[in-house]
Amino acid sequence: MTDRDLRDRIKEVAVKQFNANGYHGTTIRNIAKDVNCSLPMIYYYYNNKKELFDEIIKKDFFSLIKKQASQLKNENIIDFYTKFIYNLNALSDYDKLVYRLGIKVYMSFDGDEELMSLMDEWEKNILPRHREILKPYTKNMNNEKAIVRTLVHLLETLIVNIVVKNRYLTEDEIREEISIVLQGCITKEDG
Amino acid sequence: MTDRDLRDRIKEVAVKQFNANGYHGTTIRNIAKDVNCSLPMIYYYYNNKKELFDEIIKKDFFSLIKKQASQLKNENIIDFYTKFIYNLNALSDYDKLVYRLGIKVYMSFDGDEELMSLMDEWEKNILPRHREILKPYTKNMNNEKAIVRTLVHLLETLIVNIVVKNRYLTEDEIREEISIVLQGCITKEDG
DNA sequence: ATAGAATTCTAACGAACGTTAGATAAAGGA
């Protein structure tokens, strides 16, 4: 075990245990045991259990998805979305678990009201954001809204497969599925 | 409160609390309080907490999805899948919560190894089943497998929206999205 | 009416929980 900041090591172990056993099933004692430190050390760095959980979601999870959302648009829309999903495979184990815990809260399977409403805020801008991205490719289509919705729904499942169910999806698999949803768009602007 | 079997009332309250607070966050005392009975009555009908949780998944959840999977095929494939999803809106509150808890286990957000492996067993026949259903419509297509996969992925998200996030999806919304994924198939056999 | 089974209760057990008090050790500048 390296001599990294104990504070970070605590959070790392906590993410694992919150994922595996949920908020209530995770105990400060078990975290301390895995970190190999004494129990009150957790309280030296975090005021209480809830603050530890909240920091993972509020800091780590949101900075993760904000970073992901700010990815540069590729020249080709299908390449763009394919990379968008495919890159999730390469997330570090820690980031994957943070993402997974975030989805757990997003589905209100864990966390509290406050965290859930933060998720609702975020969710509100998902559809508009992708609508904006897809605008150049869907401007003449009558079912534009449905296409954006379907794509976002597909992306959600792909994310869940990689991050929650811990599957590896190949780039080709991802591209195939995205192409099926966007097949009406590709001939408009691209090759 | 009606005088239905106390055993059923216990399970009903348990489903609510397991959904809201997870396995570890749910206490026998709180169940008893909501059922308005004494604490040992839970143990009169169920040997322990885990048996209560397991019965919900093993009996109620699996009978629910087996019933759903055995729905009669409609003459039109898009109508069929649209109804398949749309009908979820009409599930009783209890069945929705049972379904939701099952998904929680399916995503290994709750439950134990044994329940998870039951889920894995079930998951294995999802793709083949839909491949069979779609066979008449995809037999001449080169991306048949990708279409089935994409459809199943879309169905998963729609199910999560209705059952986990408790959204109401209109029949038109559902049909639009399914049509986008199956647009290559419809002109083959149908009108 | 009454014996026996089925149902429900009060009260408690030991274990584990989140959290804290307070002592000890290590580090670093004066």
Added chain:
DNA sequence: TCCTTTATCTAACGTTCGTTAGAATTCTAT
């Protein structure tokens, strides 16, 4: 060197947990 700050510990507090013992009540068939 000594003093202050930072880091770490042992031990315990009060609470809640899953579970059970054992008594009281209600039902049912004779």
